[in-house]
Amino acid sequence: MVSPDPSMNPFFAPRSVAVVGASSRDSSVGYAVLRNLVFGGAGKRDRSAGFPGAIYPVNPKGGEILELPVFTNLAAIGEPVDLTVVAIPPRFIPGLMDEISAAGCRAAIIISAGFAEMGEAGHALQDEMVARARAHGIRLIGPNCLGVIRPHSRLNASFGAAAPPPGRIGVLSQSGALVTGIISYAEREQFGLSAAVSLGSKADVNDTDILRWLDGDPETKAIAIYVEAFPDPRAAYETMREVSKNTPIVALKGGATAAGAKAASSHTGSLAGSLAAYSAAFAQAGVLQASSVRDFLGWSRALAYQPTPAGKRLAIVTNAGGPGVLSADEAGRHGVELAELSAETMAALDQVLPSVWSRGNPVDIIGDATPERYREAINIIGRAPEVDGVVVIMTVQAMTDPEDTARAIVHAHEEPSWKKPVVSSFLGLQGTAVGSTLDRHGIPEFNTPETAIAAMGALMKRGAWLRRSSAPERSFANMPAPDLERARALVRDGQAAGQTNLDLARARDILAAAGIRYNGSGTAANEDEAVALADEVGYPVVVKVVSPDVLHKSDVGGVVLHVIDGAGVREACAKIRATIGEHQPGARIDGFTIEEMVSGTEVIVGMSRDPGFGPLLMVGMGGIFVEVYKDVVFRLIPLSRRDALEMIGEIRAQPLLDGARRRPVLDRDELAEVLIRVSHLVDAVPEIAELDINPLVITADRGLVAIDARVIADETE
């Protein structure tokens, strides 16, 4: 658990709250905030759900609103103020900071809009507000936000229409509108929140502060974060990585197509958009990234209320064939395995189920299943060692009351003899008494079976993340020893020579200095040199013409592959001279390139720098398919060996890495080592802006060999 910042406490558990800009006009924000504090939400008329501490409306007009005396300014209150909510025109707010400080208050929620989002003048106003707040040690949430809701403190310091019931999910959102949406869902779908924070423009308090606070909050069992952009992506990543060790986090990223990634000249750069960096950060931090509002909430509910499973083997208990089949289909889409039931489990089920039950998983307990039959089947399945989690499906039928079944599921789940996650879908009954019975007892009930399966998938992914073991070290004596000082000198030489896209010879030397094996090659001026070079490089080699006049070497016979000895090199040179003389008379021949002939599966390793997250490493399938199938995986640095192995494991074309179709088998540790060496290189040499090793070839006998590379250096001033 990360240590929470005590300056956040007044936002969640103040003893007193002042509302600057309180108003009696019921269409105003200042009224809505005051009403929410007093009554807990719209449409309520007694204070039992309202804030139990002192509430001080502040408005220069004075008077009374909602039976509370209005103070003409903060100073007039004369009592300590823990939290100030501000809903007045922006131009007055910087000055207000002095008054807030004078009132002994160190926490303010700025609801008002009209700051940085309104251009330069607004930006200046925001800077002034923040500077004054910092001078006084005041923390600010907002501006341009909905506010903060903390159900356990009966605190609704927002202008939303409603407050959610208390629960275990901490919500953190850049969008205030999404918070109001989530509150609507929470009311309808019967789940509760531990806190809801709308961060707005994040002028001071940002995601990191709230993540840390929620991690330390005993009420919060899962965090749901909606983000369009982190003000400090790197810090947010590091915080998430710490927090997620203790508290599961589900993220929804808005703006998948956000512009702003600068034009890139490498493959890696062109594939690494802003979304790729965010997704890499989430994956590496153990954050589950949802791509829909449905999964954002569904996963959060499951993680907040259900135990983490010990494995990925799911059993489905259903009274409905079709929905059972659909659930089984869906499991495969979430990496969830269907448990194979043991003979013991089958025998136990035979005892309690009618003879026509499915005798397999999904466990179809037949349309007329009674609550008792559900309870018994779930208990047997729950105790089965081959099962890690249970999804319960039910469709209504005329003969039993679905609420009785809901209660039976609750009883089974409360059985002390087993503790595994259970989620459910009673098709179409979400938000009814049935859903409520299940949800009140912490069994998330979803409208459709696929949502339930996806939520179980999230639990199983979380379990796998927590079970990750560190990867053992291994030595790679057959790889060149890294010399990062030399690599940096080479990059600077290139820059001094006016290069940004460094020439191939330099790129090759830089990689060698980073400790990455490159195929042997060199350029010879004539036949004798060519033979000597080939002897050095090692056979077989490829001989290529060097000519300023030849554009497509292969088309004019300028390339000879698979040359196996010195005599062959001479023959190849002669042949090239002859063929070119024939096809392109007069073409100059300056010499020959000799390259070690390398063949095998091609992968790509690369790096680009994200403006927010820093160096972003990429690994994936190389060659011509890299841009078409985008079978690449990103991570941030520093990169642990385990991170590197996970990246490799996420490449889709696993069979090609494992030697399908008689290809060389990848040594995963060695590729992980290449990734780690690249991460050391780009860490030690900040002048490298982008880098591609493409292809890096998986060879049968020489491990991984780079045969082409591109290194882009920063432009020097």
Place this chain on the structure above:
Amino acid sequence: MVSPDPSMNPFFAPRSVAVVGASSRDSSVGYAVLRNLVFGGAGKRDRSAGFPGAIYPVNPKGGEILELPVFTNLAAIGEPVDLTVVAIPPRFIPGLMDEISAAGCRAAIIISAGFAEMGEAGHALQDEMVARARAHGIRLIGPNCLGVIRPHSRLNASFGAAAPPPGRIGVLSQSGALVTGIISYAEREQFGLSAAVSLGSKADVNDTDILRWLDGDPETKAIAIYVEAFPDPRAAYETMREVSKNTPIVALKGGATAAGAKAASSHTGSLAGSLAAYSAAFAQAGVLQASSVRDFLGWSRALAYQPTPAGKRLAIVTNAGGPGVLSADEAGRHGVELAELSAETMAALDQVLPSVWSRGNPVDIIGDATPERYREAINIIGRAPEVDGVVVIMTVQAMTDPEDTARAIVHAHEEPSWKKPVVSSFLGLQGTAVGSTLDRHGIPEFNTPETAIAAMGALMKRGAWLRRSSAPERSFANMPAPDLERARALVRDGQAAGQTNLDLARARDILAAAGIRYNGSGTAANEDEAVALADEVGYPVVVKVVSPDVLHKSDVGGVVLHVIDGAGVREACAKIRATIGEHQPGARIDGFTIEEMVSGTEVIVGMSRDPGFGPLLMVGMGGIFVEVYKDVVFRLIPLSRRDALEMIGEIRAQPLLDGARRRPVLDRDELAEVLIRVSHLVDAVPEIAELDINPLVITADRGLVAIDARVIADETE
């Protein structure tokens, strides 16, 4: 519109219904069916929602149930019976057919289970029942089904707990449980059905019969079909293809991992599982295939209630930034484009929106948007020629009543000056009065913004399907002329020679006979023959050793690429002899293979036979990636030119086909022609069980050239 079969009418609009097996025991199916007929559903106690025609309970015990006199048998009724619902033990049912016939009834719903699903004896019983029914001209739905519901006739001839409100969606389901689920959704989410038919075991009436009837039904505007397996897949495909011209169909296929596809020896066969055949059939028939219950219902609702858009350009109107951003992200996942608003539209919006509106699409009309502001903005957007459809998003906020906003959206949509589809999401308000206001007026309201976008995506896909134009004919004089008689003779020769996997020379000749260009090649016994052959094949050529002793030709220098003339052929042969002599002394050299050297992007074309749908054609990216990325597309035959072009257009690696990275550009018409020729081949030569052309190379100058092929013939008896 297909012509409906009048024998289906009694299932949907009977004048009288008999229930054989009616019971007064309220946990029995026979009671549930009778109660649903009398009252319309469970929990109802007056007949206003019940069936208005005559209802005849039948039970040998006689007496009275639900105030209706019980007849001891069908003959005792003495009045005409249009429909008989049967819920008695299976062994009595075959005999019952005579009584049904004697009562003048020609339609029966067999609710009872215990037939073919119970093994051999059950199968025999089912066969007997069907034989007797057919002898009498009686149509049967079931057995083992939930029944039939026709809200417009106030007919609930099922044992489900409830009936849906009348509406426009016709539901057809192999799973009775899914029908009850859908009824729960319909009640909660405020949409209506035109009919719900649970087909059960499909012993007689099957999907085809009901599809045709629904197509002819004026109440049905969209059909939602859940299927695990069609009894006659080919007939179902042909019916869907006809029906979908008039009535949109959404399909949900259960059992994505269904076994039963026989072990295959071709690439095509191994990629073409049962699901691929179903998906191909749906795509080719213009059926929209959903992969979740959520989209199954969401798409059906949109298609049933909203007009088909003229294009794919979407505008999003929202009062909420975050949900607007998420909706825009989601649009890209469904092939929906965000409309670029014209200067005129922007100017018109400027007139009615506050100055801080987003000035772009999503059209963010700001959190405090009034109903009037929604109405005006939607009307401007609706009239804009650059917009084809509108998604309206709203999150609740304290200052306005969401129901007023719902009404304003309805008013805008009813504006006669424009007619475009509108769907909406008021986050978290599905099933409330707000949702009901919208849904009652035919504007589907969805719980999450992504569901609304997906539904709009379905409307836009439907529009694109209806707008398809036929592809013009073109001549392909440079391809060989097909001679399918010869192709068939070649296959039979191979079979006669005991081959199933036909040898390469035969495969090559068969493709040539089908009119597909193959690379030139042949085998020469010595240098002179090799030169003559190479002259015939055309340069450049590849020379390869023919030796029973050499396994990996390349490894011992047994392959010489890019040979450009006769002298080169002699040189290559000499070199091969020398190198092999050196590397593998004593290896026999029987001669040389000469192949036309072909290079370019590799695609695969193939065929496998699905037991239900018949020949399944495949096209996709070839080479080593075919099994890894599975970038392949399937269709059934016969294949129109338009179908073929659509297949090609669905390959993911479009840039590689279009000449990315200086590759040859594909002539799409020519590849379509290859597909059509393969379809003619496999139609004319039923002895071909499977076929792969892999790779078929897109060359720069010679069009498409096959360089390897596999033809599998049926085993002869």
